[in-house]
Amino acid sequence: MSNVCPGVCAPAVMGGESDRPKLLLLSANPNPSSKFVIKGNSILKEWSGQIQPALVASFIFLCCLEACFWVRNLTLKKKLPGPFAWPLVGNAMQLGQMPHITFSKLAKRYGNVYQIRLGSSDIVVLNGESAIRKALLQHSTEFAGRPNFVSFQVVSGGTSMTFTSYSKQWKMHRKIAQSTIRAFSSANSQTKKSFEKHIAAEAEELVETFLRLSSNKQYFSPSHELTVAAANIICALCFGKRYGHDDPEFRTLLSKVNKFSETVGAGSLVDVMPWLQSFPNPVRSMFQSFKELNNDFFMFVKGKVVEHRQSYDPEFTRDMSDAFIGVIDHAETETGLTEAHTESTVSDLIGAGMDTVSTALHWMLLLLVKYPSIQTKLQEHVDKVVGRDRLPSIEDKCNLAYLEAFIYETMRYTSFVPVTIPHSTTSDVTIEGLRIPKDTVVFINQWSVNHDPQKWQDPHIFNPSGQRPDQQRDDLLYREETMHWRSDRKSGSVPDRCHFDPPTNF
Numbered sequence: 001m002s003n004v005c006p007g008v009c010a011p012a013v014m015g016g017e018s019d020r021p022k023l024l025l026l027s028a029n030p031n032p033s034s035k036f037v038i039k040g041n042s043i044l045k046e047w048s049g050q051i052q053p054a055l056v057a058s059f060i061f062l063c064c065l066e067a068c069f070w071v072r073n074l075t076l077k078k079k080l081p082g083p084f085a086w087p088l089v090g091n092a093m094q095l096g097q098m099p100h101i102t103f104s105k106l107a108k109r110y111g112n113v114y115q116i117r118l119g120s121s122d123i124v125v126l127n128g129e130s131a132i133r134k135a136l137l138q139h140s141t142e143f144a145g146r147p148n149f150v151s152f153q154v155v156s157g158g159t160s161m162t163f164t165s166y167s168k169q170w171k172m173h174r175k176i177a178q179s180t181i182r183a184f185s186s187a188n189s190q191t192k193k194s195f196e197k198h199i200a201a202e203a204e205e206l207v208e209t210f211l212r213l214s215s216n217k218q219y220f221s222p223s224h225e226l227t228v229a230a231a232n233i234i235c236a237l238c239f240g241k242r243y244g245h246d247d248p249e250f251r252t253l254l255s256k257v258n259k260f261s262e263t264v265g266a267g268s269l270v271d272v273m274p275w276l277q278s279f280p281n282p283v284r285s286m287f288q289s290f291k292e293l294n295n296d297f298f299m300f301v302k303g304k305v306v307e308h309r310q311s312y313d314p315e316f317t318r319d320m321s322d323a324f325i326g327v328i329d330h331a332e333t334e335t336g337l338t339e340a341h342t343e344s345t346v347s348d349l350i351g352a353g354m355d356t357v358s359t360a361l362h363w364m365l366l367l368l369v370k371y372p373s374i375q376t377k378l379q380e381h382v383d384k385v386v387g388r389d390r391l392p393s394i395e396d397k398c399n400l401a402y403l404e405a406f407i408y409e410t411m412r413y414t415s416f417v418p419v420t421i422p423h424s425t426t427s428d429v430t431i432e433g434l435r436i437p438k439d440t441v442v443f444i445n446q447w448s449v450n451h452d453p454q455k456w457q458d459p460h461i462f463n464p465s466g467q468r469p470d471q472q473r474d475d476l477l478y479r480e481e482t483m484h485w486r487s488d489r490k491s492g493s494v495p496d497r498c499h500f501d502p503p504t505n506f
């Protein structure tokens, strides 16, 4: 922030000194004989004659504009229910610290599909399993867009796959990314094994680090170590290299990723009130720092991809960066993608894979500490199935039902990505009898499904034994058919918009 502030704050201070304090000084000056004051006063009088009507006209114009939006909003409201939206800010002040909870409360009043307004954007919020499944499965193409938010345009150099909207080029981009990830993680038993080796090595290192940090019964914060472990897995895939826990370059990279989610996501103010960028204010400063950290992160990743390009050998694919260079830079057929897409794909995957997996690990550790009896039960379970002479492997998965239940229950209970990245509609579409026009921003409230009392016995209680793992798998919105694949099931074609299977095979 410190290197951002001078740039952002300077105009505020300068503007204040050069205009407002001078006017105050002039009008408050007790000496009417001062030439400066007389001159100032006459200028003031002369100007006030012109400024006042201009201000009044601007004010009336803004009110009319707002009234037009308001009337337009009312017409839309005839079709879509939703709370009253205040002029200028809409419902922004109502969202609170936890918008997903507010969205669920509003759903009780207005139904599972309703409309809110944030700044100048009309937004449809989808809640509950039925509406969300219909949107993401039956109407996957119609809901596969991304809004044209300013914050989305600064991610991964502006050619992000995750944050760009649905198009022919985007489909190609996603198809290439998806098949490359598969090729490196779950394509066949050999890739699965080598991927598993990366994860197992990282897990061993993590345990050793924990043992070292807790020697002599010391307390320690596991946060940095968990983030490094998660980041190393995706970095090993992308760059063929893992980093030491104290590597300064890596530490800097991680600190940037941690801040990312503060700005991107449902409800980011600068996205729905873009005019906030035009004058100095805290939102603008935050956005400025968001742009900088994105740029730094992207430059780091780009540097690595450029190094790969310089030593690229088509006969020998070292890692995913090489694979993307092969299929995008050296594509045999026209893909419409450029070298910039190679860099942005790697950047997207590292950005998406680090923070999410590390957050999941944080939650799991916290829940193990909070529920020691569950921890003991899990330990006994793993000891019985795997023993203490080796690490668990993917082949053990079918015999580790309680462990699986623990992981799914963590995902359900925490729902730590409660609202997905905002979508937008690619054409007019009707959900639950309500028509949503093309180019509408859509928020998908996953939390509402994972905490639906009709679906879960005690949704606010963490209870891995309470649900059968197969039922959890079927119900969770993290699973393939909903969050991971936004697919066109009818035609059996490749999904339109996908979320990759997390490589940990959740």
Ligand code: HEM
Pocket (backbone or CB within 6 Å): 161, 162, 163, 234, 348, 349, 352, 353, 354, 356, 357, 360, 417, 419, 420, 421, 422, 444, 478, 483, 497, 498, 499, 500, 501, 502, 503
């Ligand atoms: C526990 C781990 C994870 C969770 C909870 C998670 C959650 C999510 C969510 C909620 C979305 C937004 C979906 C939407 O917009 O509807 C998303 C998108 C995405 N995630 Fe993950 N994710 C996880 C792990 C990963 C990993 C490990 C990778 C990469 C290797 C990854 C890559 C992506 C990509 C590329 C997208 C954008 C997909 C698209 O726009 O179609 N995620 N993730």
